[in-house]
Amino acid sequence: MKKEKGQFFKDVYEVVKLVPYGRVTSYGAIARYLGASGSARMVGWALNGAGKYPSVPAHRVVNSKGILSGRAHFGSSDEMKNQLEAEGVKVKGDKITNFAECFWDPGTELL
């Protein structure tokens, strides 16, 4: 059992993979769940490496405003939006219109 230096990254991936189909979560919610509340940036930075992990539905992670802030990191600008809409998430431009309906907080609902 060895401690890997990217432990934070790993934790983020695990939580993101727990996001149910048709649901989304925010960077801050994940950060808070990991005990890194306030360090939401770390979650975003961690997801920067999530592209190497196809099991990590990074497209289900948006900022607190329900905006697809990370869409630019996907293959295409519409990739993230496309996948969210495919799961029943209503996306208008770069924002989730039914954000409150599909929002999933790991520290609240997963608990």
Place this chain on the structure above:
DNA sequence: CTTTTGACGGGGG
């Protein structure tokens, strides 16, 4: 080793 970055969040103007 130091410095910059980075897909955020919240507060203030």
Place this chain on the structure above:
DNA sequence: TCCCCCGCCAAAA
């Protein structure tokens, strides 16, 4: 309501 600034902390250069 929109725009700007600060704080958070780990990873990469």
